[in-house]
Amino acid sequence: MAKVAVVLSGCGHRDGAEIHESVLTLLALALKKHKVQCFAPDIAQKKVINHLTGEEMAETRNVLVEAARIARGNIKPLEELNMDDFDALMLPGGFGAALNLSDFAEKGENCSVNPDLAKAVQEAHKSKKPIGATCIAPALLAKIFQGKAPVAMTLGSDPSANEKLNKMGMKAEAAAVSEMVADEEHKVYTTPCYMEPPDLAGMFDGISKVVDRLG
Amino acid sequence: MAKVAVVLSGCGHRDGAEIHESVLTLLALALKKHKVQCFAPDIAQKKVINHLTGEEMAETRNVLVEAARIARGNIKPLEELNMDDFDALMLPGGFGAALNLSDFAEKGENCSVNPDLAKAVQEAHKSKKPIGATCIAPALLAKIFQGKAPVAMTLGSDPSANEKLNKMGMKAEAAAVSEMVADEEHKVYTTPCYMEPPDLAGMFDGISKVVDRLG
Numbered sequence: 001m002a003k004v005a006v007v008l009s010g011c012g013h014r015d016g017a018e019i020h021e022s023v024l025t026l027l028a029l030a031l032k033k034h035k036v037q038c039f040a041p042d043i044a045q046k047k048v049i050n051h052l053t054g055e056e057m058a059e060t061r062n063v064l065v066e067a068a069r070i071a072r073g074n075i076k077p078l079e080e081l082n083m084d085d086f087d088a089l090m091l092p093g094g095f096g097a098a099l100n101l102s103d104f105a106e107k108g109e110n111c112s113v114n115p116d117l118a119k120a121v122q123e124a125h126k127s128k129k130p131i132g133a134t135c136i137a138p139a140l141l142a143k144i145f146q147g148k149a150p151v152a153m154t155l156g157s158d159p160s161a162n163e164k165l166n167k168m169g170m171k172a173e174a175a176a177v178s179e180m181v182a183d184e185e186h187k188v189y190t191t192p193c194y195m196e197p198p199d200l201a202g203m204f205d206g207i208s209k210v211v212d213r214l215g
Numbered sequence: 216m217a218k219v220a221v222v223l224s225g226c227g228h229r230d231g232a233e234i235h236e237s238v239l240t241l242l243a244l245a246l247k248k249h250k251v252q253c254f255a256p257d258i259a260q261k262k263v264i265n266h267l268t269g270e271e272m273a274e275t276r277n278v279l280v281e282a283a284r285i286a287r288g289n290i291k292p293l294e295e296l297n298m299d300d301f302d303a304l305m306l307p308g309g310f311g312a313a314l315n316l317s318d319f320a321e322k323g324e325n326c327s328v329n330p331d332l333a334k335a336v337q338e339a340h341k342s343k344k345p346i347g348a349t350c351i352a353p354a355l356l357a358k359i360f361q362g363k364a365p366v367a368m369t370l371g372s373d374p375s376a377n378e379k380l381n382k383m384g385m386k387a388e389a390a391a392v393s394e395m396v397a398d399e400e401h402k403v404y405t406t407p408c409y410m411e412p413p414d415l416a417g418m419f420d421g422i423s424k425v426v427d428r429l430g
Contacts, residue, residue, distance in 0.1 A: 011234075012284035019226075019285055023238035030415035051283035052290065069227035070234055072413070074266065090424065191325070196317035200245035
């Protein structure tokens with residue numbers, strides 16, 4: 001039974017954490033009987049998007065407060081995450097990872113990453129604790145590992161997405177929705193989820209493969 | 216491969232659809248290769264609750280727009296639901312069912328239910344199409360079936376919750392989180408989910424049993 005920190009970025013794939021990926025991650029962790037603690041940054045969302053129309057809404061929402069919907073209130077501010085207390089780190093995707101945990105949506109490979117997340121990833125890596133990431137979230141790992149370690153990872157089957165990982169010094173590999181790319185040297189495990197066409201059953205396969213390596 | 220209508224009540228267990236139940240329902244349906252269409256009422260939420268603190272927020276949100284976060288935009292107004300187009304009906308829980316799809320939260324067994332939902336349930340029942348419901352959602356079925364059919368169903372292991380079903384003329388049965396209560400005569404299938412203590416793996420068992428009866 002491992003203790004796993006799960007970092008969320010809101011609640012909804014267009015402006016926060018991808019809900020399906022987040023819940024399937026929690027299910028996969030529960031099936032392995034791992035102990036989970038969710039975290040999210042206590043900051044305003046970059047945007048609020050109407051998920052019915054795709055249009056931006058004239059609203060302000062807080063990332064931690066909205067992520068608490070997925071976590072049912074069992075969530076802490078990301079600045080309180082100390083990897084000494086956990087055996088593994090997991091980052092579900094959703095565009096919130098590129099909006100609220102980094103500015104990858106705006107700046108691509110020239111992005112910067114939330115410093116609390118970068119610290120947690122670096123601490124996990126240093127302590128050889130496994131790190132999982134789905135969908136767009138591997139891009140944040142790429143930025144954190146840029147210049148430090150050439151990690152094998154995936155953003156799915158689209159070469160242009162994977163090329164962004166390579167520009168940050170990673171070793172990108174194409175993967176289908178039910179596949180995982182494993183970098184056993186650096187203990188980084190990634191699967192594409194919604195970087196590929198919708199396929200919940202395939203996604204659950206991919207996520208379960210990642211979770212199997214977390215403890 | 217059945218066509219299943221899934222009725223959501225928002226996004227978040229305190230003021231909308233329970234996110235875990237909704238996503239595990241979608242996963243269970245995907246694993247059976249069923250075709251899914253989500254619906255939600257195009258109305259204001261009764262309340263907006265901060266899921267971190269439990270306090271009410273001074274905000275207005277629309278049930279359909281928020282439910283679209285769970286459905287990734289693949290959702291229609293509940294008034295457009297015509298059971299002629301579907302083989303089964305599924306109602307995930309969450310307090311939104313008692314706030315936005317009915318006023319059960321306020322009035323208990325004296326509640327009234329959203330008329331579009333009541334119509335869909337009655338049409339499904341008349342056509343002998345299976346109906347599934349989780350968590351608190353069976354209470355809405357009880358109100359719709361009151362005076363028409365004494366249906367076996369469950370709100371979990373708590374006698375006081377199940378007693379409310381009996382007051383509406385149902386045949387309540389206690390059930391654990393991984394169990395289903397099946398009324399084969401009326402084709403109504405229910406499982407307690409978060410009416411019981413949190414157990415995602417057990418919930419997925421219970422939901423899968425319900426979904427197995429939907430087609």
